[in-house]
Amino acid sequence: MHARITTAAITAGLLLTLVGCSADTTPEAKPSSPPSLTAEQRASIRAAAGLPDPTPEQEAAFVAALEAIDKDIVHGKADKAASRGLSQCQTIHDWPKDQAKQVDLATRRFTSPTHPEGRTPATAEKINKAAHKHLCPDF
Structure with a gap:
């Protein structure tokens, strides 16, 4: 159970680091879409979560x-x-x-x-x- 919680926390941290937040909260501000992940970033996130990155x-x-x-x-x-x-x-x-x-x-x-x-x-x-x-x- 501890491993799943740790894995989930690591994955969430990586995703927050990669996606980030916008500080602009004005009504005119358009919501920004998250940046596309590179293949390396995707593989890193999957590895941290214990998932493979299959072809x-x-x-x-x-x-x-x-x-x-x-x-x-x-x-x-x-x-x-x-x-x-x-x-x-x-x-x-x-x-x-x-x-x-x-x-x-x-x-x-x-x-x-x-x-x-x-x-x-x-x-x-x-x-x-x-x-x-x-x-x-x-x-």
């Missing part, structure tokens, strides 16, 4: 692996599935020796309209293995 090819391979397990896992939302895969990688990172916890979180994380309650442990184990293989093999 588009790795994400596509992960989504294909999910669809091979069950097309309903992705249910036409590849970006959402890839994002959940990154969250699963953080779980693998945070609890590297707790396979039961990894599978439990995957059962609840990968919901869909036809599976709002989540997945079975057997399916979640396959999802976990796919995330580890395609998105975060170094964990």
